Amino acid sequence: MNAEAIRDRLHQPFGPWLVGSDFAAIDPWIEVRSEGLSEIGRYLREDPDLAFDMLHCITAVDYFQPDEKKAAQVEWQPHVELIYHLSSTVHHHRLVLKARLPRWKDDKPGQMPEAPTVSNVWSTAEWHEREVFDLMGVRFVGNRDMRRILCPEDWVGHPLRKDYEMPTEYHGIQAR
Amino acid sequence: MVSMTELLTLLPLPSWIVLTIAGAIQAALLLVVALCSAVIFIWLERKVSARIQDRLGPTRVGGRFGWLQPPADGIKLLLKEDLIPAAADRALYRLAPYISFCATFCVFLALPFAAGWVALQLNVAAFFVLAVAGLEVFGVILGGYSSGSKWSLYGAMREAAQVISYEIPLALCVVVVVLLAGTMDLVEIGRQQEGWLWNWNIFNPFAFVTFWVYCTCALANTNRAPFDLPEAESELVAGFLTEYSGFRWVYFFMGEYAAMFAVSGLGAILFLGGWNGPVPVSQWLGLSVDPHGLGAWIDAAGNWATAHIGIHEHVCFAAWLGNLLGMCNFVIKAVLGATCMIWVRWTMPRLRIDQVMTTCLKYCVPIASAMIAGVLVWSFVFPSGVVAYVTAQLRPAIEHREAAPPKAPAKKTATKSTARTIPRGELGEGGGAGRSLLVYGTEEVER
C-alpha cells in the first residue's frame, strides 16, 4: 500500500486530523494534527491491512532561524516538527507521519510544547520520545518515564534547538 | 632413617632450641615450596594460556621463556601503593589475605612429598588437610565483607555458598579412598600404592569414578574456572578481590596458586600413586631403608664418606635418594594436575551459580555417595584386593593341578599369577580393606 492509499484509508476515521501530505517527496509523508498522533498510531498498527508493527524512528526538527536576515527569506513560520518513520514487516510498506508543534507551548519561551505519546502503541517510542524530550524539548504526555536520556539530569537547555547556547561551564568543567 | 631433628641433636644445644630450629627450618622449607609452586604456576598459567590463545606469553624477562616474569610482577606489586577503601573495615580487610594464605599453607604441613618426607606425619592427615583447606573460605568471606563494596560482598557470598557446598563431595571423595586404604594417614595411603602402575588407587573401579568427581570438586574448591564465580570478572568486576591491590592482592593470588598445587598433590596421593612412579624403579635399585643392590652400594659409599668426616651415625643415603626420586614423581604429577586445571580454565566458559549448585548437589554428592557404598561392598567382597581374591578362588584348583601330574603350560600360568600377588598380598595385610579399617577404628578408641 503506498502513502496515498494509506491517506485515503485514514481519511474515513481521522479526516479532520489529516492536515497535509506530499506524495511526490523522496519519502512520501502524511501530516496529522499532533493531538491525533496516539489514536492514528494505534489504528496504523492494529488495522490488519496497514499493520505498521515497526516504529523505526522519531525525529524532531526545529524550524527556527536565529539569524534575522536569513529568517526573512524562509517560507515557514517557526515550529517544531515531529517525524515518525513506520514500516510493516507483514506488508512490506513504509510511511512517514508528521506532526507540527509550536516551538513553545502557548508561545511562552521555556514552556515545552506537548504531544501525546505513542509509547503505548510502540514501545520503541519510549526511549525515542525521551531522546526528543532531552535534545529538542518536547514533552510527550502519557510517556511514563519523561526524563532526560543522553544528557545529564541537571543539564540546562535542549541542544538540538537552533537557538541553543552551549553553557560555558558545567560543574566546574570548561565546556566551551 | 635420620630426621632433621636427629641431625640437629648432634649440636650441643638444649632440646627446646633444637626443636624450634628444626620447626623453623621445616616451615621455611615448606614456605619456599608453597611460594615456589605458586610462582611456577603463575608462570605456567601465563605460558599455557598464551599457547592456547595463539600467543607467545612472556618471552623477555629473564632472557628466555620469560621465566623471571612472576618475580618481576611480584616486585611491581610490592611497589604499589597500599590502598584501603574508605568504607572498608580496616582491621579485617588487612587480616583477610593472611588467613586465606595461611590456610592454604597449612595444607602443605601434612602433604607428603615422598615416603616419610612430610613435615607432620599425622595419622589423620587426610582429615587435617580437608579441615585446614576449608579455612581458606574465611579469608575470602572476611575480605569480601570488609572491603565495603557490593561486588566484593557478592564474591564473598558466592565463595561461601560454593566452597562450603563443595567441601561435602570433596570430603566424600577422600572418604572413598580412606575406606579403600583403611587409613587416613596420607603417607600410609601413598605407601600402599607402591609397586607397579596398577597398584594405584585409580585402577580401582570405584576410585576411578571418584577421581573425576574429585577433579570437579577440587576445581570448585580452588575457585578455578569454570567455577571461578567468586571472582567472576565479567559479572562481579573481580569479586572479593575488587578492592584489593598490591601485596595484599598477591597474598590471595599466591594462596590460589598454592591451593592448586595442594589439591593436585592431594589428588596425586589419593588416586595416582603419590610419589610412586608407574614402574617400581627405586625398588629395583634397592633405594629404600633396607637397601640392596645399587642402594646398598650407595649406602656403603655414603656412610664411608660421612665416617671419614667424623659422623659415625648411620645415614640412609639410599632411602634419601629413593625419596628424591619419589618427590620428583610427586611434583610431576601435581604439576600435570595443575596444568590440566589451567587448560580447563582457558577453554571453558563460567557456570552460573545455580548450575554450580546443581552440579554439586545433583551430581557430585550422589555419585560420591554411591561410590562410598560401592567401596564398602567391594571391601567386604575383596578384603585384600581383587588379585588376592582371584588367586584365593583359584588356589584349590591350582593345588589340585599341582597334585596331579604336571602339565607345562598350566604350571606356567599358575606361577605367574602367584608371583604377581605377592606385593598385593602384603599390602592387604598392611591394612588395605574394610576389615582392617575396623581394626584401625578400635585402635583409635583405645588410644
Added chain:
Amino acid sequence: MLTERMDPETLEFDVRTDEMLINMGPQHPSTHGVLRLVLRTDGEIVTEVTPHIGYLHRCAEKIGENLTPRQFLPYTDRLDYLAAMNMNLGWSLAVEKLLGIRVSEKTRHLRVVIAELNRIANHLVAAGCYGLDLGSFTPFTWTFREREKILNLFEEVCGARLTYSYITPGGVTADLPPGWLDRCEAFLKQFEPVIGDLHAILTNNKIFIERTAGVGVLTPAMALDYGVTGPNLRGSGVDWDLRRDGEPIYTEMYEGYTWRIIAPVNGRYPDDHPYPAIPKEAVVGDSWHRYFVRMLEVVQSMDLIRQGMEKYLRAAGEVDKPIDVKKKLPKGEAYLETEAPKGQMGFMIIGDGSPIPWRVRLRSSSFCNLSVMGQLCRGVLVADVPSIGGSLDLVLGEIDR
C-alpha cells in the same frame, strides 16, 4: 506477641531479605563500553535493570548541522566504531538518496565486498566478547586474531584500521589496491576452518549452551514492539533483513546475489549452510540463537564477499569518486535505514538548499536493542545480565551518539 508472629505478613516481613541496588558500570568489564546498568537485586536474583546511557554523548546530530555531508563522514565512523564501513555506507546512501544519485555497478559491488567484510569483523568481535562475558577468554583472542587480518585488508584499502571514512557519498575514496582481491580470497580461505574452531570452543560447548539456551528469550512480538533489529530480531525467528526488505537504493546493491535471510523461522534455519545441530535446550529468541545467527551470518557474508569480488571484476568502468565537499543539497528530506551488523542503522538528512544540512538524524540500532534489556533482565540471575547484554551486541558509540 504470638499472634503477631503467626501473622503471615509480619512473618514475611521478618524473613524478607533487603533489596540491594547495584551500580554496574560505566566502568565495568562486561558492559561493552560506558553503559551503566542499575540493578535492583534480591540476593542473586535481579528484579529490575535500569540502563543509564549518555556517557559518550557528543550530540553528533548537532555536529551534523554544522558540517557538509562529506565533512560529517568521519563522525559516522565513530558511531559504531566496530563496523565503521557500514556506518559510512548508511550515511553515504542517505546522502545519495537526498541528492538523487546512483553509483556505478562497480562501486556497488565494491561496497558490498567492503561492507560484508566489516560485518564479519563485527560479528567476530560480538562472538569473542560474548565468550568473554561468559568467562571464556580464549575465543576472544581467536576472533580478534582473525579480525586483525580483516583490519589489515582495510588498512590497505584506506589507510585506517578503525575509522575508515572509505565509503563516501557519491562513491569511495579510492579503488582497491592491486592484488587486494587475491589477499582477500586468501584470508577467506584460511578463515573457513577457524569458524569450525569457534563452533567447537563456544557454540557446542556444554557450559556455553547451559549459559545461553533459554536465557533472555525475546519473543518476535516484543522484538518488533521495541524496534529490536538485526541479528537480534532474526534470532527471534522474524524473517526480516533490510538487504532484502529495505529501500531500492539499498537493496539494488544486493541484486543478483544468491543468499537467504538467516533466521530460525518456525525453529528452522535455512539448510544450505554447514553448521552444528541446534541444542534441544535452545528456544527461538534466546541468547543462543542470537549468537548463532551471527555465526551463520559470518559464513553468509563470506559467500557474499566471494560473489561480490567476482561481480566487481566483471563490472566495466571505474569506481565512482566522492561528491564535492561543498556540493549543495536540495531542499527535501531523506531517511534511509541500512542493515548494519548490529541492526538497522538509520540516517536522516534534511537539506535546505545550502551545502550544510538543516538537520541530521541518526537512528541507532543498538539504542533500540538496548531499550529491551530492562524487559529481558527481569527476574534473571546476576550472571545472566552480562549474558543477555552481550547477546544483544551493543556498542556505546552508537547508542550515545
